[in-house]
Amino acid sequence: MNDGRLFGIRIRIHLLFWGVIGLSLLMGMFTEVITLFIIVCIHEMGHVAVARELGWTVTEVQLLPFGGVATIEEAYAADPMDEIVVALAGPFMNIVMMAFSWACWSAGFWTEEWALFFLKSNLIIAGFNLLPIWPLDGGRIIQAILCWYLPYRKAAISSLAASTMLAALMFGIAGLSLHMNVAVVAAYLLAINIQATLRFPYQFIRFLMEKYVRMADEQAVRALTVSPTATVIEVSHLLCRGYTHLVYVRGAGMLPEDELLQAVLFEQKQDTPVSKLLKL
Template sequence: MSETSLLGIRFRIHPLFWLVVGLSIAAGYFLETLALFVIVIIHELGHIAAARELGWHIREIQLLPFGGIVAIDEELEADPLDEIVVALAGPFMNVTMVAISFLFWKTGVWSDEWTRFFMTSNWLIAGFNLIPVWPLDGGRIVQALLCYFLAYRVAVLGSLGASCLLAGLMLGIGFLEQHVQLVIASTYLAILNAKAFVRFPFQFIRFLLGKHAGSVGINRIYPVTVEPNVTLLQAVQCLRKGQYHVFHVSGRGIVEERRLLHALLFEQKHQEPIARLL
């Protein structure tokens, strides 16, 4: 991928993005291609504005053949509801652009043809991004909802599994309909989810480290009841995002999340029964 920086944000551009742009311009669609590029950028700026409002750090924006992805550092420790707000901020910008284009059309600034193209492009980009496949906006929303109701490990692995199945379904439809762009997009999404599966153990460690560093001061307390012989490694698999856990060890006492994480991460007591921490 080629890279550049703008306003302190790194942009990574996939080679296939330039290929799609080049083919579109060669076919005589320069203005349309430029408009699509602007729509994608404004969509991603919506995510950035919402993320920065929450105090998150934007690592980079990736421009792909079918749109863009914003990489954010804080999402591993973020509250699931905040993640949903950030994910919806992009499609919200598309809806806003549709409203503005309608206003331009009503006042005679834009022609019927150009307004139709601009509106359709925004609806398509917003709709595609809301497909429940990670890391699209819809996939992030689904993953955040699962994280709100389930343990982090179960939620992420479940959402990635569902994303792989949906990406495979999209790939099959793309082949049947001979839709080249859908084949390229679904293949890339399937590869991203496969890589996410492989990287998840490292992601889970980052999640645990983030919870250990930020657990003090969290007001949302979530109680978990476990048996005395449950290992620390098994216990941390019950942890959820945005909540501070208190483990009630049956018949023994209480172990707080921070003590559990310290023993696991820094004392290397992975297979130690949780009762030993009392």
Template sequence: MINLLLLVRVHPLFWFVVALGIATGYFRELLMLFVIVCFHELGHAVAAKYFGWRLRKIELLPFGGVAETEEYGNRPYREELIVILAGPFQHLILMAFSWIAVSLFPFWTTSDHEAFLFHNSALLFFNLLPLWPLDGGKLLQLITCKFLPFREAQTWTLRFSFGFLMIVALITALFYPMHLQWWVILVFLSVCHYLEWRQQPYGFLRFLLERRLLANQREKKNILIHVSSKESIHAALRRLHKDKQTVYKIKETGHLIEERDLLDHWFQTRESHVSIGTLAHL
């Protein structure tokens, strides 16, 4: 646990929000939110550490937090699902503790309890919305990866998430046009979508590199994909599925090409537009 606490970082804007809370008399509520967010992110971190994930940092942001890892989409579905849900699960634990505390400790008043339950419920609901980079958005990508190749899942997750964000923005404009804090959050999420959209190729590259490095470390279900000999290596790599070992079968010749051979060739030559059929003759 001490090692995890050493990974905690605080975004500079977080201190601005703290100062704002003190100036406006909402420091107690802000302290509650700070505790909730810390436990939420530590839930992710503890689960990730349990499965041996490489943790980079736990950062507290002005409107929440994030536990960053050095994992790029090649962990088993079960592990990723548990790590994603470990954060929201902390809200349920905290609410249970609050119910106990209100009956045992005089300093924890009924108003404190009600405020704590409200903040927990609000953050839990908000965090599970299908918006990137919230836990709901990560669940959306995990589900999408079940049906689409990883690269397509990246794109469609962001498209759906951005569409949902536009619906939320429209509802906000119609019913809560003067809610400044909510608009700031929506702008923040919009920037996150833009940056993630721009970084898709780099995220996919990290996925491929990690896939190559972990090729012999985990057993995966094999899937057979029929491809034309004229299809480029780049296009073939975009067909890779999460947690499935891909074997390519050339339609014209019947040759079988393992995904590792494709990855090795691409990383050694970087010839992404060469046809996959040329590998069958190497």
């Protein structure tokens, strides 16, 4: 990938992107392809602007042959509603650009043909990103909604499993109908979800680390009641996103979340019964 920086954010351009540019030159569609990538960049900048407004750290934006992805550090342990707002910021920018194309056509600045191309392109990009497949915006929204009702670990694994099945279904349908461009995108999404599933143990540790470094007063408090025989790692699997927990151990007492996280992250006590933490 080629690297650059814009407003302090690392911009990574996939090598295949230049292949798409070359192919567009040969097909006489250079202007259309460049326009599509500008739309994608504006879409991603919508995510970046809202994430920064929330105080999140945006490390990079990747431009892929068929879209873009913004990498945001604080997304794992943040409030699910914040994640939804950030995810919707991209499609919102597409709606703004659709209104802009209509205004330019109405004012006579653009031809009807070009305005229609710009409007349809934004509609397709917004619609594609709202598919319920991680890491697309729709998949992130689904995962955030699940995090309202389920512990983070269960919500994330469930959303990745559903995304993998949907990407596989998309690949199968596209392949059978010979829509090879859609099949390539589906294959990429399938590979990304399989990789994310395999790497989830590391992602879960990042979630726990982010919870550990967050200030307790930044989030609402939720009570969590567990058995005294439950191990530290088992209790960590019950932690929810967007909340600070007070762990009530039946018949033993109360354990603050930071002490639980200290035990699982730094003290190598993953298999210790949680009640033992109250006696140490």
